[in-house]
Amino acid sequence: VTLYLAGGTLDRVANLRKDADWLADRLTSPKTRVVPIRPPEGPIDPSTNGLAVITTVDVELPDDAILLGVEDDVAWFAYDVEEVPSPLPSSIRWAELRMAGGLLSVEEGSLLAHAVGMVNWHRRHRFCGCCGAETKLAEAGYMRVCGTCATEHFPRTDPAVIMLVTCQGHALLGRQKVWPRGMYSALAGFVEPGESLEAAVRREVAEEAGVVVGRVEYRASQPWPFPSSLMLGFRAEASSLDLKVDTTELEDARWFTAEELQEATSDGSVFLPPPVSIARFLVDGWLAEQ
Numbered sequence: 001v002t003l004y005l006a007g008g009t010l011d012r013v014a015n016l017r018k019d020a021d022w023l024a025d026r027l028t029s030p031k032t033r034v035v036p037i038r039p040p041e042g043p044i045d046p047s048t049n050g051l052a053v054i055t056t057v058d059v060e061l062p063d064d065a066i067l068l069g070v071e072d073d074v075a076w077f078a079y080d081v082e083e084v085p086s087p088l089p090s091s092i093r094w095a096e097l098r099m100a101g102g103l104l105s106v107e108e109g110s111l112l113a114h115a116v117g118m119v120n121w122h123r124r125h126r127f128c129g130c131c132g133a134e135t136k137l138a139e140a141g142y143m144r145v146c147g148t149c150a151t152e153h154f155p156r157t158d159p160a161v162i163m164l165v166t167c168q169g170h171a172l173l174g175r176q177k178v179w180p181r182g183m184y185s186a187l188a189g190f191v192e193p194g195e196s197l198e199a200a201v202r203r204e205v206a207e208e209a210g211v212v213v214g215r216v217e218y219r220a221s222q223p224w225p226f227p228s229s230l231m232l233g234f235r236a237e238a239s240s241l242d243l244k245v246d247t248t249e250l251e252d253a254r255w256f257t258a259e260e261l262q263e264a265t266s267d268g269s270v271f272l273p274p275p276v277s278i279a280r281f282l283v284d285g286w287l288a289e290q
């Protein structure tokens with residue numbers, strides 16, 4: 001299964017990141033494709049509703065642009081528009097990655113997710129977590145090095161579990177108070193240090209809904225660079241329909257049969273996350289089995 005944001009096709013060429021001559025050549029090559037990023041937004045061409053085509057002919061790349069990869073001998077770089085206030089083609093429209101889901105192809109969405117994730121990481125790691133001094137970009141953006149203690153910092157990804165809990169023909173869906181009214185989704189939470197993914201699934205479901213989960217089965221993953229998560233999707237089997245919702249974490253959680261869920265979504269009292277999300281993938285997969 002390839003989910004939206006998870007279908008990148010660029011060769012990430014880790015072996016070329018340290019090649020200063022190759023990088024210098026590609027930073028100025030007129031063939032090079034440029035992806036300016038204004039997290040969580042990327043550049044859309046309103047005439048095609050696809051990713052805007054921008055090259056080094058349109059904008060001058062900074063020396064510390066981030067190498068995304070290579071495809072058909074064309075190098076792709078991203079950069080943070082706040083770091084480089086050079087003018088961009090005026091035809092560009094900015095679109096938030098989560099909202100552009102209906103517009104972009106899986107490949108373009110995935111490329112933007114990669115770029116947004118990298119720019120987010122650089123923005124949040126300007127200073128060394130060990131000694132507090134400034135860090136500098138290295139290896140075409142895949143490392144930052146502290147100027148004082150020389151600690152090497154690497155781009156981070158924060159694992160989060162998202163799980164559709166099922167029991168006796170029901171699925172457990174919950175909602176947070178801040179979500180749009182009527183939206184229900186699979187439960188989710190961050191993995192903590194010293195915890196397996198399965199343990200994180202069981203802990204989050206117990207904490208948020210008071211439901212005891214037995215079997216946990218991995219289904220798929222989706223990069224979620226808002227700012228740096230990787231969503232790991234599971235199906236989880238509960239032993240009973242007993243519920244005890246923690247209302248500090250969730251506004252509500254309910255068991256739905258497939259019929260109840262279809263009814264509630266068609267009369268508009270409940271709506272599900274957008275089709276591009278892993279949450280929806282998990283719910284749709286369960287519905288298809290009923």
Ligand SMILES: [Zn+2]
Pocket residue numbers: 128129130131132133146147148149150151
């Ligand atoms: Zn340091």
